[in-house]
Amino acid sequence: MLTIKNLHVSVDGKPILNGIDLNINAGEVHAIMGPNGSGKSTLANVLAGREHYQVTAGSVAYKGLDLLDMEPEIRAREGVFLAFQYPVEIPGVTNLYLLKASVNAIRKHNHVDELNAVEFLKLIKEKVALVEMHEDFLYRPINEGFSGGEKKRNEILQMLLLQPTLSILDETDSGLDIDALKIVAKGVNTVRGDARAMLVVTHYQRLLDYIVPDVVHVLHNGAIVRSGDKSLALELEREGYGWIEARAAAQP
Amino acid sequence: MNPTTEPYLTQYQARADTLPGRRVNWLQAQRRAGLARFTQVGFPTQRDEDWRYTTVKPITVKKFHGLNAAAESAEFAESAEHADLQAALDAMQIKGLQSHRLVFVDGVFAAQWSHSQSALGVPSEGVTVAPLAQVLEQNPHWIEQAFGSVKPDKAHGFTALNNAYSQDGVVVLLAENARPTTPVEMLFVSCAPNGCAQPRNIIIAGAASKVQLIERYVSVNGKPARDKNSAAACTFTNSSTEIVVGETAEVDYYLVQTQSQAAYHVCGVWARQARGSRFSCRTITLGGALVRNDLGVELAGEQAHCDMFGLYHLSGAQHVDNHTTMLHCAENCSSREWYKGVLEQRSRAVFHGRIKVAPGAQKTNAAQTNNNLLLSAHAEIDSKPQLEIYADDVQCSHGATVGQLDADALFYLRARGLDEAAAGEMLRVAFVNDVLNQIAIDELKQTLETMLAARLTGNRLSSHP
Incomplete structure (x- = not known):
């Protein structure tokens, strides 16, 4: 579903990703772990199409399409979803308003009839219940005054609603207490399926107790230095990231 | 003569x-x-x-x-x-x-x-x-x-x-x-x-x-x-x-x-x-x-409170000058001033906010904000706070911003499938909505919302919920 080849990315002329190779098949959940500054969030943002990241080399194929050539909204409509590490507060637009506009933009792109207000409300209320949010949140301005946990749950709510083919979770676990983490994981797990894939970016192993990955990659200095199964995450938890840095230092 | x-x-x-x-x-x-x-x-x-x-x-x-x-x-x-x-x-x-x-x-x-x-x-x-x-x-x-x-x-x-x-x-x-x-x-x-x-x-x-x-x-x-x-x-x-x-x-x-x-x-x-x-x-x-x-x-x-909110959306060659004076003459009074504007084409806005705290008006709390969205290189805003404080135990603040649409917010909306134009429209509407939401008369609020949505979006969003 997603094939990343030799991806090099710079920000303001400074190289951040130095040749990423990654292949994610439908049905798989991949976790990207790594210390701060290793390039995890850059990878997530480049895939979603954020501006001011310069791709200097490499390619990304998504469902056989050139992902890097697509505008962010086209990626979204084609089923790519980024759960933001720092969801943006937008005072003045209600959650509901955005969610409906979003669902219908995607449906329209895919030649599916747009939902009317009644159909949409029925759908969204089911999803709200899944992430154990109060319906009041729908009528509040997007993320304004939300706690960290509420913002993250709101991201998952959007994911549940949009049913993306490829979900990218950028440190969705950061700032969550264990109860919120469980709710988020439960939501994420309902989106898993044979036709879908997921890239979970996280600093800590904790999230992976609840969203069990098929493959774990360790990112360091903008490159994948090791890949393995879920036990790799436990190893990192036990040993910390120090040994990677030590090994990188030993093998320049 | x-x-x-x-x-x-x-x-x-x-x-x-x-x-x-x-x-x-x-x-x-x-x-x-x-x-x-x-x-x-x-x-x-x-x-x-x-x-x-x-x-x-x-x-x-x-x-x-x-x-x-x-x-x-x-x-x-x-x-x-x-x-x-x-x-x-x-x-x-x-x-x-x-x-x-x-x-x-x-x-x-x-x-x-x-x-x-x-x-x-x-x-x-x-x-x-x-x-x-x-x-x-x-x-x-x-x-x-x-x-x-x-x-x-x-x-x-x-x-x-x-x-x-x-x-x-x-x-x-x-x-x-x-x-x-x-x-x-x-x-x-x-x-x-x-x-x-x-x-x-x-x-x-x-x-x-x-x-x-x-x-x-x-x-x-x-x-x-x-x-x-x-x-x-x-x-x-x-x-x-x-x-x-x-x-x-x-x-x-x-x-x-x-x-x-x-x-x-x-x-x-x-x-x-x-x-x-x-x-x-x-x-x-x-x-x-x-x-x-x-x-x-x-x-x-004493203990009087004033909220002064303003909203302007200008286009063409419109010129709007909001000149406000908040006179704090008694103790323990508070005032909040918040003006927001969206300027298009060759329009021009002036905001002059004067706060004067008279001698003896202790425990005054006065805040003033002026936020502007400039959507054209030819639009102009002159924003000028003027604080005159003659008492010593007061809290006064002022701030003005002039900017374009927030790039992070635009990306967030595009990442949810909205095209650039629709995302921009939504943010312009959002910018004015938080002042509109201060309107306590529902009928007036709805009339102005409809009017502004039509002006800011060319009617694209006004049929949404």
Whole structure:
């Protein structure tokens, strides 16, 4: 579903990703772990199409399409979803308003009839219940005054609603207490399926107790230095990231 | 001889004998003082610091017909031909709003479109609503104390001219504890080409009373309107409103400007707040070629609070100058000022926010914010805070921002499938919505939301929930 080849990315002329190779098949959940500054969030943002990241080399194929050539909204409509590490507060637009506009933009792109207000409300209320949010949140301005946990749950709510083919979770676990983490994981797990894939970016192993990955990659200095199964995450938890840095230092 | 004031003085001399309440001594004294002041200072120029960013030349070089046009227009309104005006007014109604409504066409009271829960000048629910001319003729003592007492002594030429006329407008009297269930709506219609109106309003809110007031300025094409292709009439309105807010009274006031882009409006609003009162003032400016809003609030009694919100959306070559003065004269008062504007094309906005904390006004808490969204390289905003603090135990803050749409927010919306244009529209609507959400009258809020959504999005989003 997603094939990343030799991806090099710079920000303001400074190289951040130095040749990423990654292949994610439908049905798989991949976790990207790594210390701060290793390039995890850059990878997530480049895939979603954020501006001011310069791709200097490499390619990304998504469902056989050139992902890097697509505008962010086209990626979204084609089923790519980024759960933001720092969801943006937008005072003045209600959650509901955005969610409906979003669902219908995607449906329209895919030649599916747009939902009317009644159909949409029925759908969204089911999803709200899944992430154990109060319906009041729908009528509040997007993320304004939300706690960290509420913002993250709101991201998952959007994911549940949009049913993306490829979900990218950028440190969705950061700032969550264990109860919120469980709710988020439960939501994420309902989106898993044979036709879908997921890239979970996280600093800590904790999230992976609840969203069990098929493959774990360790990112360091903008490159994948090791890949393995879920036990790799436990190893990192036990040993910390120090040994990677030590090994990188030993093998320049 | 001053060539800009001369036509106005000539017109005044011709009309002075027809003004209402000519036997009321205190009123005549105020008119004479206004005329003397106007003769002395004339119209302000950009040499005057308070008018540095706004030139009134577009007004003073034109020949407006003053009260003659108003008289003509009253005849017009009464004629069989006013069907167009009736239809235009119907279209401008705030949908679903029940109100005490007084309508003025080119400054002249239009009884046929006005209505109140009871006869004008007769109290209902403790509120008395009447045209100023009627009060000046029949019950001048109702307003003797308050009339002219809230306006600044050193008025600029426009205010002085308005004082000289003191012809007609709205009088609202609220008895102690009066809490009318419907808002009072003051609707000023500019109609006759080159017509000039000088409304004068006074609102006296008794102790512990509570009221919602809407002061609206709209344009309707005058006689040539029957020719649907005719351009909007060029009109001039020089309005003045005084509001006396009694002890612990709550006054929720809306100033809504939606005139045509050929209308000129110099608008003065002055309020004085007694102890424990609350005054909320929301100024929404969408129309007009040149609009100057002078808002002055005096927190005269302890523990009074004032909210002053403003919103402007300008396009074309519109010029809007919001000039605010918040005078903290007593201890433990608070004020919050928040103006937001969206500027397109070659439009220009001025925000001048003055906060003055008088000696002894300790524990003052005053905040002022002005946020602007500039959507064109040719638009301009001049934002100027002016803090004068003569007390030592106060909290005052001010801040202004000028910017384009937030790139992070744009990306967030695009990452949810909205194209760039739709995301931009949503953010422009969002920018104004948080001020619109401060509007407590639902019908007014919805009318303005619809109006703004259409302006900011070309109707793309207005059909959404």
